[in-house]
Amino acid sequence: MRKFYIISLFSLLAALASCSRTSEQSVVSDRTAQVNVIPQPHHLQMAEGAFRIARDTKIFIDVQSDEMLRIAGFLNERLSSAAGFSLEISGTMPESDAIYFMNAGLPAESYGMNVTPDRIVIDYGDGAGAFYALQTLFQLLPPEIFAGSRQKGIRWEVPCLSIEDEPRFAYRGMHLDVCLHFFDIDFLKKYIDIMALHKVNRFHWHLTEDQGWRLEIRKYPLLTEKGQWRKETVVGSLKSGIYDGTPYGGYYSQEQVKDLVRYAAERYVTIIPEIELPGHALAAISCYPELSCGLEDHYETATKWGVFKQVYCPKETTFEFLEDVFDEVFELFPSEVVHIGGDECPKASWKECPHCQSLIRKLGLKDEYELQSWFVTRMEKYINSKGRQIIGWDEILQGGLAPNAKVMSWLGEEGGIRAAQQHHEVVMAPHQKYYLDYWQGDPDSEPLAMGGPTTLRTMYDYEPVPEILTPEQSRYIIGVEGCVWTEYMDSPERVEYMAWPRMCAIAETGWTRAGKDWDSFARRLETHFGRLDYLDVGYCDAFFEPYIVCHEDTRYSKVVTMSVDAPGAEIHYTLDGSEPGPDSPVYAKPFVINRSQTVKAVAVRDGRPIGDIKTKQF
Ligand code: ACM
Ligand code: ZN
Numbered sequence: 157m158r159k160f161y162i163i164s165l166f167s168l169l170a171a172l173a174s175c176s177r178t179s180e181q182s183v184v185s186d187r188t189a190q191v192n193v194i195p196q197p198h199h200l201q202m203a204e205g206a207f208r209i210a211r212d213t214k215i216f217i218d219v220q221s222d223e224m225l226r227i228a229g230f231l232n233e234r235l236s237s238a239a240g241f242s243l244e245i246s247g248t249m250p251e252s253d254a255i256y257f258m259n260a261g262l263p264a265e266s267y268g269m270n271v272t273p274d275r276i277v278i279d280y281g282d283g284a285g286a287f288y289a290l291q292t293l294f295q296l297l298p299p300e301i302f303a304g305s306r307q308k309g310i311r312w313e314v315p316c317l318s319i320e321d322e323p324r325f326a327y328r329g330m331h332l333d334v335c336l337h338f339f340d341i342d343f344l345k346k347y348i349d350i351m352a353l354h355k356v357n358r359f360h361w362h363l364t365e366d367q368g369w370r371l372e373i374r375k376y377p378l379l380t381e382k383g384q385w386r387k388e389t390v391v392g393s394l395k396s397g398i399y400d401g402t403p404y405g406g407y408y409s410q411e412q413v414k415d416l417v418r419y420a421a422e423r424y425v426t427i428i429p430e431i432e433l434p435g436h437a438l439a440a441i442s443c444y445p446e447l448s449c450g451l452e453d454h455y456e457t458a459t460k461w462g463v464f465k466q467v468y469c470p471k472e473t474t475f476e477f478l479e480d481v482f483d484e485v486f487e488l489f490p491s492e493v494v495h496i497g498g499d500e501c502p503k504a505s506w507k508e509c510p511h512c513q514s515l516i517r518k519l520g521l522k523d524e525y526e527l528q529s530w531f532v533t534r535m536e537k538y539i540n541s542k543g544r545q546i547i548g549w550d551e552i553l554q555g556g557l558a559p560n561a562k563v564m565s566w567l568g569e570e571g572g573i574r575a576a577q578q579h580h581e582v583v584m585a586p587h588q589k590y591y592l593d594y595w596q597g598d599p600d601s602e603p604l605a606m607g608g609p610t611t612l613r614t615m616y617d618y619e620p621v622p623e624i625l626t627p628e629q630s631r632y633i634i635g636v637e638g639c640v641w642t643e644y645m646d647s648p649e650r651v652e653y654m655a656w657p658r659m660c661a662i663a664e665t666g667w668t669r670a671g672k673d674w675d676s677f678a679r680r681l682e683t684h685f686g687r688l689d690y691l692d693v694g695y696c697d698a699f700f701e702p703y704i705v706c707h708e709d710t711r712y713s714k715v716v717t718m719s720v721d722a723p724g725a726e727i728h729y730t731l732d733g734s735e736p737g738p739d740s741p742v743y744a745k746p747f748v749i750n751r752s753q754t755v756k757a758v759a760v761r762d763g764r765p766i767g768d769i770k771t772k773q774f
Contacts, residue, residue, distance in 0.1 A: 382442065
């Protein structure tokens, strides 16, 4: 970590106090094990003792701004619901028994924290740093701090320690597709709250699609009057051919959007809206067919998932429409970066369209890929002229990257590597590692998903800076993002099940500067689950269950492997269909199955099962 140059007097004193205590004790690593913060802080040094937050503890803020009062207010909100008291916020410096917020001129988003038995000193440089210190402080308190109701008999103690912390990446994102399925504003606020707890600072809001347009645009009211709707939705996988016969819709009014943007900003989350172009545009085209190449008599919002050939035609009417849409987007979203999609744009319509073909000739372009690049570059020029920047999915590299574009690399790493080599900023979101609509366990026992499996461990272990990049090129990797496409997530509960805890792993990769360590993460996550329970987050608890994998071997045999994420757990199993328990054989190494058999397994720790029994039939 860079050294902090300006250190407040208080933190210096506190650090000295904590140093002297640290040197007296020799069990630092054991004590560190009591601290379970996700994402892992950069530098953490434990000391002896604890600071207790009680009714007469005070909060001192050195700058009486609305922002710092709001941050202190977040602490009081949690205390008043979980502890039944809130703290006096003071502008004059108490002698002790206080939580001191001191502006020490630290870099953006960074903070320092010193906890001694008589005070907590938080050093920050901006509101985000102070807010992130608070997120860490919450995780240093007992998990009950996250409870929505009064918790009796809890000592609200914070262990003595010192922390210096700052993020690895500036862009730490989480995406949500609200088009394939729609989610109301209250759920989005909860989603943002949980992101912020993990120091995730970008909410990529996927607002337009073939299957529905979700953002009110005042100049084009049909987009939501009509374009929010699809007449029915495919049931099962996209190939089932069976539909539910039920109209499906939903959209956000501009007032709701402004409210959410403000809510997110107060939690240091920037909302990046995505308006898809030139593909994934069928909902808009169904409202305004003149935006298409005009090859069909009738256009309808899509009723299943996938890629559709009806895309925007690059004509003046379309550019006028898109520029109008972005004008309203700029009014709603202060984000410097807007997402223009750019993925999966089939070229079939452009190949048939007389206008597109004559435009290719007139502009001297080689093919439809260069036409796509011209389309994106023209939109980029407009968006840049309004002081904003574009980011787009990998495919905006096809036919040449627009001059100032950032790339969100989802197809793998190749697009991200090429963009970084061309000195364009990149956010890594490779679908094989960071798509949260993929199975997180055995597809035989998990609900319907889009691909994978992509386990918690796979996500945790992913390193987003490809080795092939030089140190200079690596600087163009500005961050990471987890993507939640909602084909098979039709409720908030399903989103939470797919997103958490895998998003905890991505958050740690985005924040923690060095030394990611799975064993440490797994240990910390176990405590963290308790926090998520209090926050009523319906995460997947496959962490406590065996993951049984059957590897094809010969025609007559399969090799079975089993693993479990929960630290210190053993897997006990049976092969005769009976329920496994602590007395069943322990899985020690891979074994062969060469006849029809049922493997049943359970994770056991300290002589007790810790999760559900998993069954796999061969
Ligand atoms: C994408 O998943 N089509 C970006
Ligand atoms: Zn056309």
